Amino acid sequence: MTPVSPAIQQQKPARVAVVGAGKVGSTLAQRILEKNIADVVLLDVVEGLPQGVALDLLEARGLEDHDGFILGTNDYQDTANSDIVVVTAGRPRTPGMDRNDLIHINASIIAQSVKSAIAHSPNAILILVTNPLDVMTYVAWQVTQLPTTRVMGMAGVLDSARLQTFIAMELGVAIADVHAMVLGGHGDLMVPLPSYCTVRGVPITELLDQSTIERLIERTRNGGAELVKLFKTGGAYYAPASSVCRMVEAILHNQSRLLPTAAYLQGEYGLNDVFVGVPCRLGANGVEQILELKLSDAELAALHTSAESVRANNKIALEALHAKV
Ligand SMILES: NC(=O)c1ccc[n+]([C@@H]2O[C@H](COP(=O)([O-])OP(=O)(O)OC[C@H]3O[C@@H](n4cnc5c(N)ncnc54)[C@H](O)[C@@H]3O)[C@@H](O)[C@H]2O)c1
Numbered sequence: 001m002t003p004v005s006p007a008i009q010q011q012k013p014a015r016v017a018v019v020g021a022g023k024v025g026s027t028l029a030q031r032i033l034e035k036n037i038a039d040v041v042l043l044d045v046v047e048g049l050p051q052g053v054a055l056d057l058l059e060a061r062g063l064e065d066h067d068g069f070i071l072g073t074n075d076y077q078d079t080a081n082s083d084i085v086v087v088t089a090g091r092p093r094t095p096g097m098d099r100n101d102l103i104h105i106n107a108s109i110i111a112q113s114v115k116s117a118i119a120h121s122p123n124a125i126l127i128l129v130t131n132p133l134d135v136m137t138y139v140a141w142q143v144t145q146l147p148t149t150r151v152m153g154m155a156g157v158l159d160s161a162r163l164q165t166f167i168a169m170e171l172g173v174a175i176a177d178v179h180a181m182v183l184g185g186h187g188d189l190m191v192p193l194p195s196y197c198t199v200r201g202v203p204i205t206e207l208l209d210q211s212t213i214e215r216l217i218e219r220t221r222n223g224g225a226e227l228v229k230l231f232k233t234g235g236a237y238y239a240p241a242s243s244v245c246r247m248v249e250a251i252l253h254n255q256s257r258l259l260p261t262a263a264y265l266q267g268e269y270g271l272n273d274v275f276v277g278v279p280c281r282l283g284a285n286g287v288e289q290i291l292e293l294k295l296s297d298a299e300l301a302a303l304h305t306s307a308e309s310v311r312a313n314n315k316i317a318l319e320a321l322h323a324k325v
Pocket residue numbers: 019020021022023024025043044045046049088089090091092093102106109112113128129130131132133154155158186234235236237240
């Protein structure tokens with residue numbers, strides 16, 4: 001056996017706390033472990049659930065060829081000193097519901113869970129997943145008062161991955177050759193950018209007619225609802241978990257990746273005091289840069305409409321929280 005140097009022996013693996021051990025949280029834990037990105041602490045309020053998921057995943061390690069460690073717990077103390085805290089805790093929608101129908105129930109869950117998680121991991125980067133995404137990210141920032149570079153929400157990676165899928169299926173080309181970009185809030189007002197969607201650098205506007213592009217965009221807008229309708233008791237989780245995993249990896253491996261992320265805007269795109277999906281450079285420090293793309297007047301107006309809707313719902317969420325105190 002090759003001896004391992006003391007420096008390597010002492011190097012602690014990165015640690016990701018995943019709050020919420022439901023569909024998205026448990027699938028994310030699996031992705032992080034099987035890609036050898038970090039050790040995971042999986043927390044839920046339901047006794048036995050995170051412990052069971054953790055044990056099940058540990059028992060798969062020999063078959064999946066990794067040595068990652070996962071702890072399942074109901075106690076925030078066990079999440080101490082995490083490098084990243086991902087919050088998936090809260091209710092998913094069911095058929096007929098809008099994501100904003102979850103504001104009241106999820107705002108208090110988010111407020112309580114981020115406060116507890118950050119109390120034990122004050123230096124962590126916080127990634128929100130719970131819906132309505134942009135609003136819950138704002139709530140998490142308000143409650144924790146963390147620097148804005150260390151608070152972000154996952155949605156744009158997922159919405160872009162959906163559009164990427166539909167473009168590749170329509171053209172019958174390899175998914176690896178397709179890049180898609182969706183900005184704005186994670187809802188019906190999201191802002192897909194066809195001129196920034198490309199196949200090996202060729203904009204899709206040169207490969208598909210306008211009505212086809214509109215059909216693919218419409219399917220992307222309804223991508224979450226399409227799955228909620230199929231699953232009936234909740235929403236998507238495989239692609240959402242992969243999307244968060246991509247962000248976690250970009251941060252922990254300091255990859256400087258350009259990913260659409262719900263980030264806090266301070267004048268970018270003419271918007272202030274709102275978290276909404278924009279292209280961000282993600283690296284070891286979290287949101288290291290917000291890129292201001294050149295948008296058409298119509299795209300910029302759509303981004304503003306989307307952000308204003310998020311802003312109105314932020315107000316509702318904060319009022320609901322204050323009313324509870
Ligand atoms: N941002 C996105 O793109 C995106 C994608 C998919 C799902 N989501 C959202 O993520 C959330 C989770 O979805 P899911 O499918 O995993 O739901 P789920 O019901 O399978 O899991 C949610 C888990 O949260 C736990 N929980 C509830 N309150 C908690 C608390 N106070 N502390 C810790 N855990 C708590 C529940 O016990 C449950 O296990 C939903 O709000 C869903 O809409 C967002």
